[in-house]
Amino acid sequence: MFFACQENQPQYTLSRAEIGDRVVVVEEFSGVRCPNCPEGTKELENLRTLYDDKVIIVTIHAGDFAFQYNDSQYDFTTTEGNALLRHLGNPIGYPSAVINRVRDSNTQSLQNFSSQWGSLISAEITTEPVVSLELDIAYDANTRKMSTALRAVPNIDLEGDLRFTLLIKEDNMIDWQSDTEAAQGVDREYNHRNVLRAVLTTPEGDHVASDAKSFQSLEKIYSFTVPEQTNWWKETDLTIVGFVTGSTGEILQGIEKPLIP
Secondary structure, three states: OOEEEEEEEOOOOOOOOOOOOOOEEEEEEEEEOOOOHHHHOOOOOOOOHOOOOEEEEEEHHHHOOOOOOOOOOOOOOOOHHHHHHHHHOOOOOOOOEEOOOOOOOOOOOEEHHHHHHHHHHHHHHHHOEEEEEEEEEEOOOOOOOEEEEEEEEOOOOOOOOEEEEEEEEOEEEEEEEEEOOHHHHEEEEEOOOEEEEOOOOOOOOOEEOOOOOOOEEEEEEEEEEOOOEEOOOHHEEEEHHHHEEOOOOEEEEEEEEEEEO
């Protein structure tokens, strides 16, 4: 994995972000042993549909409920997921999700129960975006090498540090899942979606600029080789997610694209 930073690239032209362009990033904490998590996932998928795909879901298997069954095919936990758990805080219950990394004004916690998700997403999605994002992906199926350029243009002058996060998630991974609605409490053919597979940056994001000026183009380029493993790391089910965070750590804008369109 390698990255480089380039600033003020005049050859790239990004359109100004407008009201209605805001994309909300939801980092859902889940686990194979969490019996209520499938209901939480349904709620998020419903909210994504409601907001016309302006919601990006990343499901992170980490914490007390993330260990496998004896007959599980996959271990969905990752080193990066555990690092994100430490960075974003341990949920006091599952299912739990972090919405745009916005802290509760009273508790200062980033974690939120499912009953809060709808209102929090609604509040974030109606906020005028202050940054435009663009994501370009080049992938060689023969070598399985991916090169990704994440570019941002602030609409306004922004004080403090801006950081980029880039990660990979995978869909359609069929395996065991604890589920209160399943026979004997376990769904052996559960479709695990939006599963975090790798983070190509630090948990808090890679620094890209300080005190960025409006319409200053910012870019980082990342390279990654998709592992060759049986039944997962399937190219057609991989999605690249990028987002930019501001000085408080809150996500200012997100974007996602499939590895293979």
